[in-house]
Amino acid sequence: MEKLPIYISIVFIITVLLTVYFFWKASAYSGKVLFILGIWLLIQAQLGLTDFYTATDTVPPRFLLMVAPAIFAIIILFTTSAGRRFIDGLNIKTLTLLSVVRIPIEIVLLWLFINKAIPGAMTFEGRNFDIISGITAPVIYYYGFIKQKIGTRFILTWNFICLALVMNVVIRGLLSVPSGFQKMSFDQPNIGILYFPFVWLASVVVPLVILSHLVSIRRLIKTNVSYTIVPRSLVDSVK
Secondary structure: OOOOOHHHHHHHHHHHHHHHHHHHHHOOOOHHHHHHHHHHHHHHHHHHHOOHHHOOOOOOOOOHHHHHHHHHHHHHHHHOHHHHHHHHOOOHHHHHHHHHHHHHHHHHHHHHHHOOOOOHHHOOOOOOOOHHHHHHHHHHHHHHHHOOOOEHHHHHHHHHHHHHHHHHHHHHHHHOOOOOOOOOOOOOOOOHHHOOOOHHHHHHHHHHHHHHHHHHHHHHHHHOOOOOEOOHHHHHHOO
16 A cells, blocks of 8 residues: 555554543543553554555454454444443433544544545445534534433434444445455545555444444434433433
8 A cells, every 4th residue: 555644644553542531431431441441552552563464365354353343342242231231321411422432533534535445435425425524413413412412213313323333334344345245436446445554444434323323223222212302311321
């Protein structure tokens, strides 16, 4: 990959740290959460800096190491009693606000496309509309949880739509990485995520965004009965 302008990496790293901060805050500033995320960031940084992921002819593809552990961790959180206790203690107001990081992420993706590091299909100039999630997140946060003007049905729908939007990008991204699984964007494949610091996109940012929606959906469904305005009990429980 050709040398990128340094500002792209700087903006991306700041965005990654902001994502981690939001999740750490949602966990009530848990030291354990910060330690685990910190270790995972370091592991992925080391792999990215040593060009581990740039070997694209291996079987299975090495880039699966970015996403498979995160998928496994999410499954554990939702299928074990300890995991469910943890996610039920997360602050979903903060998890909702976490989605604002998708605005700078989309800008970074556009810059990477301009520099021929990812395909256009992964940007909002293509078929990636995930920036809508970032733009609307503060609105949902303020009118849903602060002012309580938005009904729970609407907030649930927003979470489902935003989850679908990020999954759309994930699928397009994975199918355009040079490997035996590549099915699209052969003229300009997704090579950007194979290098540091962009390895953190698939290994850290995207899993935390997906987890934030899954947790919010679970919490909203569990605590809501009437699908009217967000109940005061829910608002109080996520403070």
